Amino acid sequence: MTLMRLHDTLLAHFGAQHWWPAETPFEVMVGAILTQNTAWTNVERAIKALKTADALSVAAILALDHDTLAALIRPAGYFNVKARRLKALCQSLYDAGVADAPERLAQQGTAAELRDRLLTINGVGAETADSILLYALERPSFVVDTYTRRSFTRLGLLRGNETYAAIQAYFQAALPTDLALFNEYHALIVALGKHHCRPTPRCAGCPLNTHCAHDQHAQHTLPLRKTAAL
Ligand code: SF4
CATH class of the missing domain: 1.10.340.30 (Hypothetical protein; domain 2)
Structure with missing residues (x-):
């Protein structure tokens, strides 16, 4: 599943997040x-x-x-x-x-x-x-956070030990440089991390569970699949 399709799947599930929650x-x-x-x-x-x-x-x-x-x-x-x-x-x-x-x-x-x-x-x-x-400042710079690292490692797309810069480069190379897309994608990753991909994941009902290395290994006790894209 491409990063773009992952975004579209998250957007279809969670809807637009209207970030950042601030007035100015x-x-x-x-x-x-x-x-x-x-x-x-x-x-x-x-x-x-x-x-x-x-x-x-x-x-x-x-x-x-x-x-x-x-x-x-x-x-x-x-x-x-x-x-x-x-x-x-x-x-x-x-x-x-x-x-x-x-x-x-x-x-x-x-x-x-x-x-x-x-x-x-x-x-x-x-x-x-x-x-x-x-x-x-409305510049398309992809934000990487704990949710990003955790979810995309479980998905099998990161090893989990990459640097911040490497993870950001991975997203920015795979996605069009688009302010609205970067805005929404990060917000959707946070929504995923809060609702499903928590420290103890709640894979039931997760919109990515049919594509997730973590969920496919079942019971959440086996090592993560090492299919790092970096
Ligand atoms: S299926 Fe589970 S481990 Fe995979 S992204 Fe969803 S909540 Fe996280």
Whole structure:
């Protein structure tokens, strides 16, 4: 089954996911930091607190002292680390001259240049950078996360020990470079990971179970088939 058909099967099953769940590109950027190592429901509570405090802007976050910012985003966990990371993100946006409209960062370089720039920000790794590129700056950069690695290893398409860059290259080589497709595909992988391909998979009812190496080996006790495509 091709990656495109996998996408189409997931889309038919789960429907369009309408990602990213945010009102503005800056909210996407903030969410991409806050969602590190925590569930999205916790991020929603932190963002709601920022909104209630009228603090969901570059200027407001830079103006807040560390402890106040950390207290606001406490629901997202690791709040001291994430407060520093939000400050670093906002300082970078301020330095780029796009504090009032962070989405205008997209006008300041190619996707590769923007990605390199994002990766220089404290706390922005590959997944966060690609999330910001794809969902805030509208650049087609495929996002790889834990769900991607887990599901596509079980499907028999990855070994599971590839680097982030190798997995991203695998998807980007096999798919047309299409912003809407990359947007939807990652969101659908998350839906698969939440509903079926969980740490203990729920293969019954999974839309991919007739194509899945893991499910075909039954009982979920045998080693994964090694049919890595990389
Ligand atoms: S069939 Fe099972 S292991 Fe395979 S993708 Fe679906 S939930 Fe994951």
